[in-house]
Amino acid sequence: MIELIRVSRVYKQERGIHDITLRVGKGEWVVIVGRAGAGKSTLLRTVYAEHRPHSGEVIVGDHRLSSTRDRDIPKMRRLLGIVDQDLALVQDRTVYQNVSLVGEVLGWSRKKTRTAALRVLNRVGLFGHLELYPSQLSFGEQRRLAIARALVSDPFALIMDEPLGHLDAETASGIVSLLASIHARGTAMLLATHQVEFFAGYPARVITVERGRIVAESPVEGMS
Amino acid sequence: MRRLLFILREATRSLVRAGLAGWLAIFSLATLSAFGTAIYGVKLSIDQAESQLLSQFELEAFLKPGRDSKLPHLAEWLASREGVTGVDLVSKEQAAQRFSDQYSGEVFALLGENPLPASVIVHYDPSNVRSVWISSEAKEIGNHEDVDEVAYEGELLIRLEEMSGRLGLSLLIAAASLVFIAAFLTFQSVRVAVKSGVSWARAVRFVGGTEGQVRKPFVAAGMLAGLIGGLAGAGLTTLGQYLLSQGGMVPQPDWLVSLLMVAGVMIIGAAGASVAIRRPSRERGAP
Numbered sequence: 262m263i264e265l266i267r268v269s270r271v272y273k274q275e276r277g278i279h280d281i282t283l284r285v286g287k288g289e290w291v292v293i294v295g296r297a298g299a300g301k302s303t304l305l306r307t308v309y310a311e312h313r314p315h316s317g318e319v320i321v322g323d324h325r326l327s328s329t330r331d332r333d334i335p336k337m338r339r340l341l342g343i344v345d346q347d348l349a350l351v352q353d354r355t356v357y358q359n360v361s362l363v364g365e366v367l368g369w370s371r372k373k374t375r376t377a378a379l380r381v382l383n384r385v386g387l388f389g390h391l392e393l394y395p396s397q398l399s400f401g402e403q404r405r406l407a408i409a410r411a412l413v414s415d416p417f418a419l420i421m422d423e424p425l426g427h428l429d430a431e432t433a434s435g436i437v438s439l440l441a442s443i444h445a446r447g448t449a450m451l452l453a454t455h456q457v458e459f460f461a462g463y464p465a466r467v468i469t470v471e472r473g474r475i476v477a478e479s480p481v482e483g484m485s
Numbered sequence: 486m487r488r489l490l491f492i493l494r495e496a497t498r499s500l501v502r503a504g505l506a507g508w509l510a511i512f513s514l515a516t517l518s519a520f521g522t523a524i525y526g527v528k529l530s531i532d533q534a535e536s537q538l539l540s541q542f543e544l545e546a547f548l549k550p551g552r553d554s555k556l557p558h559l560a561e562w563l564a565s566r567e568g569v570t571g572v573d574l575v576s577k578e579q580a581a582q583r584f585s586d587q588y589s590g591e592v593f594a595l596l597g598e599n600p601l602p603a604s605v606i607v608h609y610d611p612s613n614v615r616s617v618w619i620s621s622e623a624k625e626i627g628n629h630e631d632v633d634e635v636a637y638e639g640e641l642l643i644r645l646e647e648m649s650g651r652l653g654l655s656l657l658i659a660a661a662s663l664v665f666i667a668a669f670l671t672f673q674s675v676r677v678a679v680k681s682g683v684s685w686a687r688a689v690r691f692v693g694g695t696e697g698q699v700r701k702p703f704v705a706a707g708m709l710a711g712l713i714g715g716l717a718g719a720g721l722t723t724l725g726q727y728l729l730s731q732g733g734m735v736p737q738p739d740w741l742v743s744l745l746m747v748a749g750v751m752i753i754g755a756a757g758a759s760v761a762i763r764r765p766s767r768e769r770g771a772p
Binding site: 309311331332335336338339343344345347349350351352353359362363365366367368410411413414 | 487488491498501502684685687688689690691692693694695696698
């Protein structure tokens with residue numbers, strides 16, 4: 262469970278997020294919609310504690326961010342699968358090595374790392390690209406690779422900023438289908454996008470953010 | 486063990502990933518260690534030259550007229566003094582011979598006697614020979630009941646000390662400037678090298694890596710760059726000094742100082758990386 266209670270994180274000129282209250286339950290799919298600068302990315306980064314809120318409380322699983330020390334934040338992040346909009350792929354590592362990085366960081370055995378990495382790469386459709394480098398992949402495949410890396414540790418929620426950015430319609434639809442299959446296995450989703458139309462027909466709850474505040478909430482089918 | 490392997494593997498990758506910036510960092514650290522070792526080598530050479538000059542230094546104590554029989558006693562007293570490495574006794578006859586060799590013996594025939602006093606030439610340990618010390622030493626010897634006067638090259642000593650002091654100061658300024666410039670270049674190149682690993686650092690944080698797991702490989706990469714650069718820079722300079730020393734041109738290198746220089750640039754590399762990684766890891770200031 263992810264919960265934000267009256268969370269604010271304000272930057273210069275009133276940018277950021279103001280008094281946001283939001284709950285993402287187990288297996289729930291939430292899409293944050295808004296224009297550039299509306300506060301979507303700030304909201305997501307606050308959830309995975311890239312920065313702390315100026316006020317309010319963020320709860321991820323059993324962790325309350327206000328009482329979590331900096332050194333314990335990694336433990337909180339291990340509950341989440343995080344895909345930032347820049348993807349943060351390691352360019353000098355192959356597809357397989359990018360995904361197996363998780364096992365190395367978490368201190369898994371080679372066998373466990375290999376099994377988990379290959380399974381998740383198969384799920385996202387990159388099993389045939391193990392030895393390629395990120396620069397040799399298309400934008401859509403790079404997105405799949407970032408998703409694979411986020412899923413290796415089997416997190417209870419996937420957080421993804423602009424999952425469809427810079428993608429053509431066909432590739433974007435493919436990514437949404439992949440996200441739907443991940444959601445179908447019980448993983449909660451918290452996504453931020455300005456392309457909500459691709460989520461029509463999926464069981465997602467859409468939250469509209471403007472100037473850092475939630476202004477509307479509805480199921481995606483209800484969007485005009 | 487697994488953690489250590491992770492750090493070492495990622496440190497090597499980080500250095501390779503940095504590409505040109507990594508090489509620049511190594512080159513800067515090599516230059517820094519080479520400068521450091523070379524400057525220390527020059528200092529050793531100056532010290533050796535000064536020591537050789539000072540080893541030639543001698544003080545001559547002349548006996549009072551009519552006390553020639555006291556010469557052995559005076560020599561014994563002088564030989565027992567602190568910093569004295571040896572004494573030479575010069576009898577009246579030897580003094581006359583020395584004078585004749587240098588000038589002419591006719592003067593003694595004209596005078597009908599040998600007016601030159603017997604003396605003791607005192608040799609000192611070069612490390613003790615300082616103008617102030619020698620001045621008080623000469624005064625003390627001059628006060629001896631059998632000594633008429635004391636002669637030594639005091640002016641030369643003062644000039645030598647002034648020259649040595651100026652050279653030492655120049656070396657210090659040169660060393661400080663070079664170290665500053667090299668440390669600045671090192672820091673900048675290490676910073677660029679660290680920047681190339683920002684994506685890796687973000688990836689590690691996203692998957693639940695600790696700050697230690699992010700920072701340690703960079704710090705280790707800085708140390709590795711320092712080790713490679715230090716071994717290349719200080720190593721080659723020390724080897725060069727060793728080869729020159731075989732011909733007696735310069736003193737033998739001090740291997741411990743070379744090792745310390747390598748350790749020093751390893752610390753600078755690690756510190757540069759440690760400071761550089763703090764910048765990209767800071768909290769973002771804007772959404």
